[in-house]
Amino acid sequence: MKRSDSSAQPEGNNPVHHNEAPDGKEMICIACPIGCRLLVRGNSDGDVLVTGNKCARGREYGEEEYRAPRRMVTCTCRTNSDLFPRLPVRSVAAVPKELIDDLLHDLYDLTIELPVRRGDLVLKNFRNSGVDVVATMTLRNRGV
Ligand code: SF4
Secondary structure (H helix, E strand, C coil): CCCCCCCCCCCCCCCCCCCCCCCCEEEECCCCCCCCEEEEEECCCCCEEEECCCCHHHHHHHHHHHHCCEECCEEEEEECCCCCCEEEEEECCCEEHHHHHHHHHHHHHCEECCCECCCCEEECCHHHCCCCEEECCCECCCCC
16 A cells, blocks of 8 residues: 655645745735735845745735835824714825834824814824825814
């Protein structure tokens, strides 16, 4: 009887091997709904290798997540209105992950005076990151 060799490595293009790269990061690509499983590894030369992606967007996503992950930020800010006490806002660009807690802290400290139009600047160039935060809704003191 022929026995299988459990030490044999699988062949073919199956780039995500959980035990092969203890220094690598596994992640799900969120650049489209397919959600490919990526394995991202860096080397001592500063190069980043992404496998498991089905397209170039996945490679870009994996590289950015590995080097400097960023996220869009949405939340609400307090207003001076009893009628509309919260104003929804969002960052105009993705924010470095390590700055998100500080950004939310600053946004929760604000009190926005109505009226506000959608797209109005709420916070400019947060801590010199180049990221602005804008209102995503028009709110007047009476009615939307
Ligand atoms: S790698 Fe490409 S196909 Fe796969 S989830 Fe990312 S964007 Fe979609």
